[in-house]
Amino acid sequence: MQAQPIATSDAQSVGLVVPQTAHFDEPLPLKSGGALPAYDLVYETYGRLNATRSNAVLVCHALSGSHHVAGLHADGGVGWWDNLVGPGKPLDTERFFVIGVNNLGGCYGSTGPRAINPATGKPWGADFPFVTVEDWVDAQARLADRLGIERFAAVVGGSLGGMQALSWTLQYPDRVAHALVIASAPKLTAQNIAFNEVARQAILKDPEFHGGHYYEHGVVPTRGLALARMIGHITYLSDDSMDQKFGRSLRHAKPVFSYDVEFEIESYLRYQGDKFSGYFDANTYLLTTKALDYYDPAFDYAGDLVAALGRARADYLVVSFTTDWRFAPSRSREIVYALMHSDRRVSYAEIDCPAGHDSFLLDDPQYHAVLRAYIDNIKV
Amino acid sequence: MSFHRFDYDVIANWIEPGERVLDLGCGDGSLLRYLSSVRQVRGYGVENDPERLLACARNGVNVIQIDMEQGLAGFDDGFFDHVIMSLSLQAMRNTQGILREMLRVGREAVVSFPNFAYWRHRQSILNGRMPVSKNLPYQWYDTPNVRFFTIDDFDSLCAGEGIVIRERLAFDDGKVIVDEANFLASVALYRLARAGCGTG
Numbered sequence: 001m002q003a004q005p006i007a008t009s010d011a012q013s014v015g016l017v018v019p020q021t022a023h024f025d026e027p028l029p030l031k032s033g034g035a036l037p038a039y040d041l042v043y044e045t046y047g048r049l050n051a052t053r054s055n056a057v058l059v060c061h062a063l064s065g066s067h068h069v070a071g072l073h074a075d076g077g078v079g080w081w082d083n084l085v086g087p088g089k090p091l092d093t094e095r096f097f098v099i100g101v102n103n104l105g106g107c108y109g110s111t112g113p114r115a116i117n118p119a120t121g122k123p124w125g126a127d128f129p130f131v132t133v134e135d136w137v138d139a140q141a142r143l144a145d146r147l148g149i150e151r152f153a154a155v156v157g158g159s160l161g162g163m164q165a166l167s168w169t170l171q172y173p174d175r176v177a178h179a180l181v182i183a184s185a186p187k188l189t190a191q192n193i194a195f196n197e198v199a200r201q202a203i204l205k206d207p208e209f210h211g212g213h214y215y216e217h218g219v220v221p222t223r224g225l226a227l228a229r230m231i232g233h234i235t236y237l238s239d240d241s242m243d244q245k246f247g248r249s250l251r252h253a254k255p256v257f258s259y260d261v262e263f264e265i266e267s268y269l270r271y272q273g274d275k276f277s278g279y280f281d282a283n284t285y286l287l288t289t290k291a292l293d294y295y296d297p298a299f300d301y302a303g304d305l306v307a308a309l310g311r312a313r314a315d316y317l318v319v320s321f322t323t324d325w326r327f328a329p330s331r332s333r334e335i336v337y338a339l340m341h342s343d344r345r346v347s348y349a350e351i352d353c354p355a356g357h358d359s360f361l362l363d364d365p366q367y368h369a370v371l372r373a374y375i376d377n378i379k380v
Numbered sequence: 381m382s383f384h385r386f387d388y389d390v391i392a393n394w395i396e397p398g399e400r401v402l403d404l405g406c407g408d409g410s411l412l413r414y415l416s417s418v419r420q421v422r423g424y425g426v427e428n429d430p431e432r433l434l435a436c437a438r439n440g441v442n443v444i445q446i447d448m449e450q451g452l453a454g455f456d457d458g459f460f461d462h463v464i465m466s467l468s469l470q471a472m473r474n475t476q477g478i479l480r481e482m483l484r485v486g487r488e489a490v491v492s493f494p495n496f497a498y499w500r501h502r503q504s505i506l507n508g509r510m511p512v513s514k515n516l517p518y519q520w521y522d523t524p525n526v527r528f529f530t531i532d533d534f535d536s537l538c539a540g541e542g543i544v545i546r547e548r549l550a551f552d553d554g555k556v557i558v559d560e561a562n563f564l565a566s567v568a569l570y571r572l573a574r575a576g577c578g579t580g
Contacts (some may be wrong), residue, residue, distance in 0.1 A: 317437075336444060337454040340424060343400075348444045349433055366430050373437035 012086045014046040014071035014093050017079075019109065022146050028104075028139055032130035037118060041143050042109030043067045043101040046085060047093035049149070055380040056149040057096045058140060059085065060157035060164035063232070063288050064280060066108040069100030083363040090372035095380065096153065104139050105131040105287040113283035114215065124283075126212020131287060133160070133295045137167045141175065151175045153380050158182040158360035159327060160288070163295045166335065169314040170297055178378055180371070182319045183360035185331035186305055186338065187296035192326060195235050196289040199228035203282045212283050225282045226273030233272050238323035238356035305338035315345040317374045319367065321359035322352045347374065386554045387569065388414050391464060391490055394547070394571050395419045399461035402486060404448055404478070405468030407432050409441030416441075449474055452481040460486040467515075467567075469493045470525045476541060483543065483574045492569040495550070497530035497562050514553075515566045531562040538572065547571040 019042050027035040044067050049056060059069045059081060070085035070093070072078055085091045085098050102110040105128060113128040120127075144152065155176050157165040162184025169179045185192070203209060206224030210217050237245075242265060249264040261267045301307040316339050320332035329350050339346040349370045353359040359367070392415060395401060399421050403412050406425025415421045425443040427433045436443035446454075449472065463486030465478070470493050472478050482489040494515035495501075501511035510520040518525065529537075531550060538545055550557045550565030557565040 333446070333454055337456075340444070341456055341459060343422060345442050346424075346444070347437060347442050348446075349437075350445045352430070366434070369434050370437055373434055376438070377440045 010086075012088045013082065014079075014086050016074065017044050017046065017068070017071040018074075019044050019067055021109065022143055024139075024142055024146075026142075028135065028142070030129050030135050031132040032135075034129055036104065036111065036129060036131075039104060039111035039139070040109070040115075041101055041104070041111075041139060042106075043099055043143060044069065044071075044079075045100075045147075046070050046098045047096055049097040049147070050380065052380075053149055054151070054153060055096050056144070056147070056152050057091060057098045058144070058152050058155045058168070059091075059098060059100050060136075060140070060155065060161035061100070061103065062157070062159035062161045063285075063292070064276070065161065066106070067100040067102040067110075068108070069098065081361065083361075084368070084371065090368050090375055091156065092375070096375075099143070099147070101140055101143055103131070103136045103288075105284055105291075107281035107284040112281065113212070113287070114281055123213075123215045125215055126283060128283060128287065130290060130294075132291050133163050133167050134171060136291070137164055137171050140164070140168075141172055144175070151177060153378050154178040154180060154375070156180040156182070157184070159184055159357065160292050160295075163292070167295075167297065169312045169316075170308065173311050173313040176314045178316070178374075179314045180317045180319070180374070181332070181335060183321060183324055183327045183332070183357055184318075184335070185327050186298065186335050188293055189331070193293045195231060195326070196293055199231050200286055200289055202227035202231070203286060206282075209282065212286075214282070220277070221282045222274075222277035225277035225280060225285060226270075228273075228282075228285055229276040229280075230269040230273040233269060235326040236357040238325065238354060240323065241355050241358075244354070305334065306341045309338050309342040309344065312339070312342060312344055316347070317371070318346060318348045319360075319370065320348075320350050321356070321367075322350060323354050324357045324359060326357040386551060387411075387466060387492060387567070390549055390569050391415070391466070392418050394488075394490060395421060395462055398422070400459065402426065402455070402460045402463045404463065404465040404482070405471070406436060406441070406443060408435035409439040409443060411464070411466060412436075412441045413439055448472065448478060451477060452485050455481075455485040457484055458487060462486055462488050462490055464490040466490075466492050467494065470527050470529065473526055475527055476537070479537075479541060479543065479572075483572065487573070488546065489572040490569065491572060492567060493529070493534070495531050495562065495565050495568055496528045497532065498552070498566045499563050500566070502563075513566065531565065531568045534568070534570070538570075542575040544573045544575050545570055546573055 022041050025038050027037050029035045065080050068079045070079035070082045087094050102108040105112045113124045117124040155165040155168040162181040165179040165181050168176045203224035206221035208219040209221040246265040298305040298308040318332050318336050320329040336348040351367045353364040397419050401421040401423045403425045406427050412423040428447050463482040504511040548570050550561035550568045552566045
């Protein structure tokens with residue numbers, strides 16, 4: 001279903017959107033071995049596919065994102081990258097046909113651990129197979145086939161989404177003209193994996209986790225999931241932005257010597273953790289952080305990223321943010337230099353934005369101007 | 381900083397079709413655009429100014445945002461055929477470092493800079509004022525230039541650094557100056573190589 005413009009104060013919104021579901025019966029081979037016998041992918045589209053089918057852009061989501069990239073759901077929910085995607089916005093839906101898709105293993109409608117395992121008739125839970133960035137890209141390619149898209153004008157993503165954009169250009173070099181790889185990395189560092197491991201341990205050690213089969217027990221490991229989210233949030237912000245936002249503000253204006261919320265940062269983290277654990281799935285969190293950890297396109301090339309990128313045919317825009325320490329600019333530069341040494345066309349912007357890793361979701365003027373300038377030059 | 385077509389043409393004449401070219405301090409990318417159109421180069425620019433970076437992106441030029449003062453770590457040895465620095469060397473603090481880096485990542489370097497010993501500049505100093513001209517368009521208090529040097533100074537630095545000057549052209553107002561370049565030329569362009577790197 002196309003996005004229908006609705007009366008809204010935001011003339012640059014794609015308006016009301018209704019997610020769609022594509023069902024696939026052909027088993028999807030997985031990198032972890034085995035295959036997913038059948039699966040659904042939930043997706044949204046914005047704008048119109050042109051007659052030559054040359055204006056499609058795929059937006060890949062990160063750890064906690066979804067297919068709801070832009071516009072409004074009937075319940076008022078705004079897309080997670082609505083400031084980027086819409087009529088007249090940097091990724092202009094007047095020109096491009098934009099697709100957002102919830103990845104396999106997700107918890108927003110695409111087949112994931114909450115879905116029924118046909119072999120047992122019960123939810124997959126912890127038995128849902130490990131899925132990788134490469135598997136997601138394979139599934140996205142099947143959705144592209146279904147929608148009649150031979151070649152994407154661009155694949156765009158931030159963080160884990162940027163890994164998918166990069167992977168697209170290696171797995172399907174002839175099917176991507178441009179990749180926009182934002183606040184990402186060619187593989188995680190030990191420190192980055194360490195944060196994921198602490199988050200996973202918080203979930204795995206929650207007494208309500210039940211080995212990942214908590215659905216059958218009618219419970220949710222909310223404490224573990226909330227802790228995981230709290231850890232994540234700390235790493236998504238910069239020291240400065242946290243100080244700016246919360247400083248040492250005390251709820252009671254003075255210390256009251258309690259483990260209840262006193263500092264505003266405690267309140268913020270607890271709120272974010274509790275909110276997240278109310279809607280996100282713990283098994284999806286585990287699977288997705290592992291997908292992040294495993295991603296390493298140079299692994300099969302003895303760590304030589306230039307060799308791994310040898311297959312690529314796309315042009316690239318790589319963007320990082322000066323205050324992002326979870327996906328630091330130096331990691332983006334690794335991608336840039338490897339692309340350059342593979343003779344790929346590549347541009348790289350290092351945006352001076354105070355908000356840490358979260359910057360990629362904001363609309364910093366220089367950031368959006370660079371995206372707009374690059375995207376405007378994409379020929380369809 | 382303003383750029384003149386004679387500069388472009390000289391540089392283009394030093395470049396073979398299809399070469400890999402790196403332009404340090406590439407501004408809005410117009411030199412790279414020119415070299416792409418007349419020499420089909422595979423070009424990359426380096427620029428650290430957000431506005432100029434944006435201009436490059438609008439011009440469809442490959443541009444990489446790094447601070448050249450930190451060197452070119454990340455660029456492989458000898459990857460580029462030519463590394464260009466057009467009218468920017470005088471704005472770099474680490475002059476020797478960047479020249480070494482240019483000749484590390486490139487087979488040849490192309491450097492152009494305003495000649496501070498140009499006769500009009502000398503005249504200005506004799507009259508007691510810092511020179512302000514077409515090639516030095518700034519006042520002493522707002523200039524981005526941090527190194528003030530002449531053609532003779534640069535020749536002597538190259539000799540000291542073991543840098544071979546393969547070609548040098550000097551200009552005043554777009555006209556080639558052959559004799560007394562250090563006195564009569566306002567801008568100089570050099571084609572440089574590492575010593576012991578064969579002929580070019």
